[in-house]
Amino acid sequence: MTIPDDRRYNKSHEWAREEDGVVTVGITDYAQDQLGDVVFVELPATGKTVRAGDAVAVVESVKTASDIYAPVGGEVVGVNAALETRPELINEFPYGEGWLFRIRPGAGAKLSGLLDAAAYRSVTEEDS
Numbered sequence: 001m002t003i004p005d006d007r008r009y010n011k012s013h014e015w016a017r018e019e020d021g022v023v024t025v026g027i028t029d030y031a032q033d034q035l036g037d038v039v040f041v042e043l044p045a046t047g048k049t050v051r052a053g054d055a056v057a058v059v060e061s062v063k064t065a066s067d068i069y070a071p072v073g074g075e076v077v078g079v080n081a082a083l084e085t086r087p088e089l090i091n092e093f094p095y096g097e098g099w100l101f102r103i104r105p106g107a108g109a110k111l112s113g114l115l116d117a118a119a120y121r122s123v124t125e126e127d128s
Helices: 029-035 117-127
Strands: 014-019 022-027 038-042 055-061 065-069 074-079 101-105
Touching: 022 029, 022 065, 022 074
Parallel strands: none
Antiparallel strands: 014 022, 022 101, 038 055, 055 065, 074 101
């Protein structure tokens, strides 16, 4: 299981990476493995304002459906439209082409409250 050091993580298995003032969000390798084959993704609307912890997307697999939570509050400024026709990208490339949405954080929103890779690794070991 891969857990890149260049991201922050939620205990609910989302990852977040900030670049140029925009946070890209996806689900972790651990999460996609637990879900199984992803068959559908419901993404948030661009322009939607979200708060940290809001359920903003849904990933459906052959096993179950899972809410995806915003790691920071702000405005959704982009979604991965490729997932509409190729949801399996989440399984194949959870930290790359399988990203879900992008948020421009609101004033004071920070990723520092999220887990680093080592802390997230501990969470996955507890869940296993």
